[in-house]
Amino acid sequence: MSKGLTRSEVAELIKGMTGKILITTHKNPDGDAIGSSLGWYHFLKKLGKEVKIFYRDRIPYFFDFLPGVNEVESGPEIKGEFDWVIITDVSDPKRTGFENIPAKKSLVIDHHITAEPFTDYYIVEPDISSTCELSYGIMKIAEPELIDTPIATSLYTGIVTDTGSFNYSNTSPRTLKIASELLERGVEPYRVYSSLFERNRINKFKLLELVLKTLDFALNGKVAHITLYRKFLEETGAYPEESEGFISYPRSINGVEVAVFFKEVEGKGKWKVSLRSKGKVNVAKIAKKLGGGGHRMAAGYETEGDLKEIKSKLFKEIELALEESYYKSIL
Incomplete structure (x- = not known):
């Protein structure tokens, strides 16, 4: 023990x-x-x-x-x-x-x-x-x-x-x-x-360009998400760690409560999911439920499967958390 x-x-x-x-x-x-x-x-x-x-x-x-x-x-x-x-x-x-x-x-x-x-x-x-x-x-x-x-x-x-x-x-x-x-x-x-x-390689910015093109929204703009596919690394010659900080872009958008970064890792159908909150949603609670962990405003987890299904499952959890936050605010 x-x-x-x-x-x-x-x-x-x-x-x-x-x-x-x-x-x-x-x-x-x-x-x-x-x-x-x-x-x-x-x-x-x-x-x-x-x-x-x-x-x-x-x-x-x-x-x-x-x-x-x-x-x-x-x-x-x-x-x-x-x-x-x-x-x-x-x-x-x-x-x-x-x-x-x-x-x-x-x-x-x-x-x-x-x-x-x-x-x-x-x-x-x-x-x-x-x-x-x-x-x-x-x-x-x-x-x-x-x-x-x-x-x-x-x-x-x-x-x-x-x-x-x-x-x-x-x-x-x-x-x-x-x-x-x-x-x-x-x-x-x-x-x-x-x-x-202050030592960024040009490859990082080429990768950022491709990742930002995947920017999308869910839950009426409350969630902003981006995706990094393995092929992006091959196309740009960037290292996986050079995507550090990319999640700050969707998080910075006005009206967004939760930012999500889906990263395809080695092996087909394997994903690392990073979550960032502006305060209303406890993303550590969501991440833990999905097999990961972290902090109230920064958390993550790893999963396998079809990306569309992974997104659907995650967005449902975020929606429930947003609803919980709303009801707490009016009580």
Whole structure:
């Protein structure tokens, strides 16, 4: 049975870990996944631990500025035996992409409201901006003097990406205070920003052109959705991760309450569905019902089948959520 821990308990647990430690995160890693796992990798190394960091998928090129990124290994299977595994930014074993994680004991550090930890120990704080923000809080309790520039840069990057550069509703005064503390530890904000957002390849814009041509609406304009077919990647030479942020276009349309991005993944009939809400609809609740999870205003799930049927099923759930929101507002 999994045991939930406080920050202090996690700090003590990590300081007392012995033997070989593995760090991993979810497949198709984003900034928070990469930043938190790399942050813990550096922190544990400074504690004198024997650590390995391994992902299911390769790291997108725009994170190549992060310290230690070349030490991250990736592949379909984790080889070897470990005494501990620390899994960041995910609480569902399927989301790691691995059928088996060869570790005797396990710890999850996460912030998703739909989290259902499967590990021996876990800490999940859904009201926090990111796993990186949570990780910083734990590190400050454990050994604050060890938080150097490489660790701070990793954590800052995850906070920036998960808060939409401090623009999303998950940004709190505490988040900004932590960002300030990370700058004091040597983070160069423009270097992070320019590395993430000012190195776009022309292929990305060619892909965006094709995806925006699929823009369509449902539920009387309350839902806007776009689609990325595998053939678009072949036609443009773009990488799948270069579609990051595309969902902000349909979400920005006046009158839209929920934006949806359907991405065709490897294998016929397999889709990744991303959901973004402007507040009226709890998309985490919808995603969880359909086999995924996330946050109230940003969530997703993976599914298989005919796209028309997938859309119909999803739009029905969104319609029910909109109706529920309406009735709550008039009561």
